[in-house]
Amino acid sequence: MKKQAAAALLAMLCSVAAKADQTYWFKYKGFNDSAGRFNADATVAGYFTANDADRDGVIRLDELNSLVTNGYSFTGCNPENPVVHCGTSAFTYVIGGALSFEGGYGVSDEMYVQSTTVSTGDFYRSYSDNAWGGAGYYHYFTWTPQTQLTISTPVPEPATYGMLATGLLAVGAVARRRRKN
Incomplete structure (x- = not known):
């Protein structure tokens, strides 16, 4: 269930970033x-x-x-x-x-x-x-x-920072999980 929620959040952030205007x-x-x-x-x-x-x-x-x-x-x-x-x-x-x-x-x-x-x-x-x-x-x-x-x-844009934060959190979670195993 956690994986599905994380995937849904990541997909949402990706779609927001894809639609972001650039100046x-x-x-x-x-x-x-x-x-x-x-x-x-x-x-x-x-x-x-x-x-x-x-x-x-x-x-x-x-x-x-x-x-x-x-x-x-x-x-x-x-x-x-x-x-x-x-x-x-x-x-x-x-x-x-x-x-x-x-x-x-x-x-x-x-x-x-x-x-x-x-x-x-x-x-x-x-x-x-x-x-x-x-x-x-x-x-x-x-x-x-x-x-x-x-x-x-x-x-x-702010959505880009949101995707960066989500990616860093995902990498940290994977590293933490590997350390436990």
């Missing part, structure tokens, strides 16, 4: 600016949360849960909100390798407009303007062969 932090650094000059300090950074549900080592758009770039969410906008718009039209991350996505975020009403759009490997554009005559901004970067991508290793 990946990314940073692209080094772009050409709008005048075509290389700027080594120009950065496009953010994070995404996803689950490689089919376990093929590639996270695609249908496995993506959230994407935030330079502080703007490219997912999860309320479609009922006529002022805020966001979306991700393409997404692929080869785990341990290349990241590619297209998406954007925007706010617009009769007094204010702000927009951020990214097409990795091509361009990053962010701008704002308002009807009050205040200072807006415009940033436009293009990818170059010198543009570098870094992605941080995901931090293990």
Whole structure:
């Protein structure tokens, strides 16, 4: 009976860990600016949360849960909100390798407009303007062969620690049982 209970607990923890989302932090650094000059300090950074549900080592758009770039969410906008718009039209991350996505975020009403759009490997554009005559901004970067991508290793989810603890307990129980015999 104890073996069956332990097996059921282990199976439950495995299924929870298999479904756990992972958060990946990314940073692209080094772009050409709008005048075509290389700027080594120009950065496009953010994070995404996803689950490689089919376990093929590639996270695609249908496995993506959230994407935030330079502080703007490219997912999860309320479609009922006529002022805020966001979306991700393409997404692929080869785990341990290349990241590619297209998406954007925007706010617009009769007094204010702000927009951020990214097409990795091509361009990053962010701008704002308002009807009050205040200072807006415009940033436009293009990818170059010198543009570098870094992605941080995901931090293990709590379910992973649960599986580790269960495994260590199982190994300890087996070792203790062998000592008694």
